[in-house]
Amino acid sequence: MPTSHVVVVGAGIVGLAHAWMAALRGHRVTLLERSPRAAGASIRNFGMVWPIGQPAGALQATALRSRARWLEAAQGAGFWIDPCGSLHLAHRDDEAAVVEEFAARAPDLGIECRLLSAAAVLERTPAANPAGLRCGLWSPTECAVDPPEAIRVLPGWLAARYGVECRFATAATRIERDRTVVIETAAGDRLSCDRAIVAGGADLESLFPRELAAAGLTRCKLQMLRTGAQPGGWRAGCHLASGLTLRHYASFAGCPSLPALRARIARETPELDLHGIHVMIAQTGSGEVILGDSHHYDEAIEPFDSELVESLILRELSRAYRLPEWSIAARWHGIYAKLPGACQWRAEPLPGVHLVTGLGGAGMTMAFGLADEAWMEWDDA
């Protein structure tokens, strides 16, 4: 039986995750999304569920719990998912050193991955550039989803399976606390509930702007590209990252050779640091390849995409990977909010009103697990 009424604001992955975990616990859930359909970071990403990027321990465990939820949701809702795993490619000696160190420490850290020779990498994927390939790091835990499909299918499934009431084109404009939590919408409706979760992504101005301004969140813009479906049913076989990515995720931070790799990249190709470029590829179920990305942290997000940044991304992609067809079918940018040094930001500005954002580049990987943990805490309290 329903135990309380919960209103979730925002139908990105964070809002959807909190709505699902609340419904699983028997709460009655209303989901409000200001757009006619979700259009934020959650449909603009690679669709990589990426536990290998999380530091060993609690965060990696949260990522793996999220992964299990993704598989469960895909089966229930009927969207495409591929538990394809991932490869980090090492084309330089310093990249190979980091990959070897990580693979050697992985069993002690409880991380499931292993070092592959260049030949073994090329057996696993036709997408690795064989020229200069030293070795690769194989991890079986990553999954691929097609973000626009998954994020747009999930609300219908939550409605049909759990009775979640989804209201699109409904902006929450004000939230206050009287005897209950009251949410006012742009249409002038007033919804009363026991608890509200505000998962507005990178919108740091509309609701609780003072709390969000004081939180230390930064906004990041990322440029992305997508090819059309690759010809002849070509498949990459797994997600791919190049040696540049080793400097991006916290999981590799403890590798003794990482500072030397960082220093070499800064010396040889400072433009990559300037634009925060590392290159990854993900293939959708229909064969398109999602390519990216860059990272520009700034309060004021530049609305125009840079051709220079795109050309640098494509240059680095072509160094690390081989695709049958590189023609670009779509270009876009996404924006996320990030709390430096943390996996998310949460606050309760009014009793029963929770703000959740700041998952940075790992929202698809972490949202289900973090939402599950949040609901455990709230229900226990």
Ligand SMILES: Cc1cc2nc3c(=O)[nH]c(=O)nc-3n(C[C@H](O)[C@H](O)[C@H](O)COP(=O)(O)OP(=O)(O)OC[C@H]3O[C@@H](n4cnc5c(N)ncnc54)[C@H](O)[C@@H]3O)c2cc1C
């Ligand atoms: C280019 C790019 C690539 C990425 N790749 C990956 C990846 O491969 N793997 C990974 O794990 N993570 C990835 N990320 C990170 C991930 O996409 C984000 O962490 C995640 O999508 C954030 O989800 P969210 O729900 O907080 O925000 P959003 O998806 O932006 O959703 C917020 C929603 O709230 C709605 N909203 C805001 N205010 C209101 C209001 N007042 N009333 C009603 N609705 C409101 C907005 O319209 C929006 O739909 C990537 C991000 C980007 C930008």
